Amino acid sequence: MRYKRTRSNRWLIFFYSVPSRPVSSRVKIWRRLSKAGAVHLKGAVYILPDNEDNYELCQWLVSEIASLDGGGDFVRVEKIETIKNEDIIGLFNRQRGQDYSYIKKGLEELERKINSIKKGGLREDDKALYEQSKKLSKEFEEIHKIDFFSSKAGIDLKKEIKAAEEEAKRLIGVKFIKAEVLLPVKNIKDYQRKIWVTRKKPFVDRMASAWLIKRFIDKKAVFRFINEGETGDIDKKAVAFDVKAGEFTHRGDMCTFEVIIKVFNLKDKTVKKISEIVHEIDIKDGKYENPEARGIEDILVGLRKSVKDDSEALEKGMALFEMLYASKT
Secondary structure, three states: OOOOOOOOOOEEEEEEEOOOOOHHHHHHHHHHHHHOOOEEEEOOEEEEEOOHHHHHHHHHHHHHHHHOOOEEEEEEEOOEOOEOHHHHHHHHHHHHHHHHHHHHHHHHHHHHHHHHHHOOOOOOOHHHHHHHHHHHHHHHHHHHOOOOOOOHHHHHHHHHHHHHHHHHHHHHOOOOOOOOOOOOOOOHHHHOOOEEEEEOOOOHHHHHHHHHHHHHHOOOOEEEEEOHHHHHHOOOOOEEEOOOOOOEOOEOOEOHHHHHHHHOOOOOHHHHHHHHHHHHHHHOOOOOOOOOHHHHHHHHHHHHHHOOOHHHHHHHHHHHHHHHHHHHO
């Protein structure tokens, strides 16, 4: 993943002060900056490339520091008089190199295990070996997101991780690797002015799927609810979703929301981001571990407790996902 919309030769300089005690306050701010990929310049001064995400982070941090009885601010600059831009980029690349070094150690351990097996050594537990390779890939991607300038360390490590993962797959076969679910592509024109049927007591997958249907597929969609055991009584002209044996429901490790995206070949990048949140709340398999998922889930739980019936729950859930979509576009 390339760095996000970073403006060429523009930087965000963030500086702050918080009370000396508790120490946890300073640590909390430092962790937020570190996770975002900020580079420490001096004292409590940090630098980030100027892009939309980093600008928003700085705004939030200023508010958060104020709540800790501290002070924070940030400025946009074209350059720093005492440091050349290429030297600043070098600082970022060296910092990412340090971050990658921890993954490198894990990769070396995995490679030793693979080489031992290839030489006839004691075979590792297949599932553990596969999970170790996937864990390394996931950790790499987290750092790669803040590798704003595509450091050489990141480029080289990506190749090494991919090679080790492929070798691990070859050694253990495919028994722990889920095959890609093949789904027929549907034509949106065939799904207009339909009655869409789903289970009662809608929650995240049904709410999000209903929003997706009405937003991108069938603007005149009408929604109805049934009990789980009533699927055999669905009108043939109606479309069932997120119900057992429904036309659109879970497939493989995909939730209904993801299935609808794939079947109708929806390419909207914001919808893809939302799909990670829906997947995490609905399936909870750690595939994405999106930090927004917990907060959205809490809101949906409160929403469901505050409504009178399923129709109101669905409408308010759809409204929430519309607002979430708007916030990310």
